Amino acid sequence: MPRAARSLVSGDVRRHNLTLVLDHLVASGPSARSEIAAATGLTRGAVTALATALSAAGVVRESNPTQTGRGRPITRLELAADTVAVLVAQVDADTATALLTNLAGDELHRVERRHGRPMGAPDAVLDVLGEVTRDALRAAAELGRRVVEVPVVVFAPVGGEPPVVLADTDLGWGVVDLLGGLRARVPELPGVVTLASDGWLAARAERSLLDGVDDLVYLKSNSGIGGAIIAGGRVVEGAHGVGASLGHLALIPDGPACECGQTGCLVTIAGPDALLERAGLTRLVGEHGLAAALDEFSRRVDTGEPAATAAWDAALPWIARALQVLSLATDPSTIVIGGFWAARTPSIERAFRANRPAVAAAFGGPASEIPIVSAGRLGTDAALLGAAWAARDRLLADPSRLGV
Ligand SMILES: [Zn+2]
Structure with a gap:
């Protein structure tokens, strides 16, 4: 040549x-x-x-x-990339998960283990995260794949360099060096290890399934309440990396005290703990885990069971108010409802539309469609998949890391 x-x-x-x-x-x-x-x-x-x-x-x-x-x-x-894999490790309020995927995002191996939510005890949670991570590394070795990237997902704000968890109110954590703790437990941890907040990853993943949406409000609940705001195609991170801490919007006058130090946060009336307590289902969390308890809660709301329905009806106006405030603050084209709330999108949309400004009608379409309110398509896996896809995109942008 x-x-x-x-x-x-x-x-x-x-x-x-x-x-x-x-x-x-x-x-x-x-x-x-x-x-x-x-x-x-x-x-x-x-x-x-x-x-x-x-x-x-x-x-x-x-x-x-x-x-x-x-x-x-x-x-x-x-x-093909038969020789490499991405390992996503995730901690939520109930469970540590490790997901191994190929570059196409297909699941190769998955392990979930409940950590029992020991409040204020990050070491105990890190022990479980270390176990599932080692398990997934073993699976990768058996499949003959080299793990080239390890995104770690937390349901909490992340900041600093190197990045640390700033505070996790679902687990009673202050600042926690999660990556340091994971490396200490899994010294063989390979490749590039990153730490990111679930809401931003999930919002980007849901957005990638929509066409031409640059302004998005993503509000979800599974482990607590969280989400993200995407404005002009970019996630609003804020000056301290805690932008879109949507569970802690202080909406409820004289509301209950919150772990975060405020009173009247959305999470105190619409968060999983509050809903399950009002519905009389708190004991299910201890027996079967948070996800199973929320499944049962949803089933009971679907069938009109009085306590669960009353809990949801009490939360709904405040979820709607959060969306009304966010809509006028950010003017999104689309609101995506994620986590276990996705299945409840119709009731959330009805409550949201019950108090909308007349000006919405002047935006070029029927007011009933501005903004579009849609159910997330990735369910409770949105952050896990978002992390895997983001890692894939980083790898494809630098093929030398794949040995090309
Ligand atoms: Zn709060």
């Missing part, structure tokens, strides 16, 4: 072109070289050279040739 041509496919340009090819395969699935060339604007020759490098590194492979009418059978390229 002449020197000039070689320099064109080296360094940044080569990395950029590799990412173009990989992004296309993620978005469109198995594709012929000609299809990749047409979609990316690269020449057929460039695609062939890049595909050869990606195949040699085990990142893509050729599918079995398929015969399409006359002519030669078509061989497609597909993402």
Whole structure:
């Protein structure tokens, strides 16, 4: 190859072109070289050279040739990366989870263990997180995969450098060096380890399933109440990294005291603990875990059981008020309701629309559709999947980490 041509496919340009090819395969699935060339604007020759490098590194492979009418059978390229994996570790108010995925985001292995919610005792929770993380590392080894990235998800604000958990009111934590604690327990922890807050990851994951939504309010409940605000395509992080602490909007006049130090926070009347207590289901958390207790709560609201229905009806106006305040503060095109609330989106939307300004009608559509209120599609896995997808995107943006 002449020197000039070689320099064109080296360094940044080569990395950029590799990412173009990989992004296309993620978005469109198995594709012929000609299809990749047409979609990316690269020449057929460039695609062939890049595909050869990606195949040699085990990142893509050729599918079995398929015969399409006359002519030669078509061989497609597909993402393989059989040798690498992403390990997402997550701590919520009830459970430690480790999820192993391939680059396409497909689940390879998953282990969940309840930590029993020992309030104010991060070491006990970290012990369980360490166990599930080691279990997933063993699974990766058995599958012959190298773990290249370990995103750690917490249901709490994160800040600092290196990042730490700033406070987790669901677990009674102040500042906790979760990554340091995990590394101490799992010294073999490989690759790049990151720490992120669930609400932002979940909001980005839900947004990636919507078309052209740059302004979004994401409000969810499973472990506490959380969410994110996306404005102009960017998550609002705030000056201290605690933007969109939506469970702690102090809405209720003379309301109950909250772990955070305020009174009248949304979470004190609409959070899982409050709902389960009013519904008489608190003991289920101890016996079967928070997720199972919330499933039972939802089932009882669906069937009109009086205590659960009363608990939900008491929470609903305050959830609606939070959305009314957020809507006028941020003017989103879409509100996404996540976690176990997703299944309750119709009642939340009705309560929200019951107190909307007349000006909403002037925004170019029926007031009943501004903003759009929709149920999240990823359920309680939104943050886990968001973390896996974000790690995938970081890897594809730097294929050298995949050995290409
Ligand atoms: Zn609070």
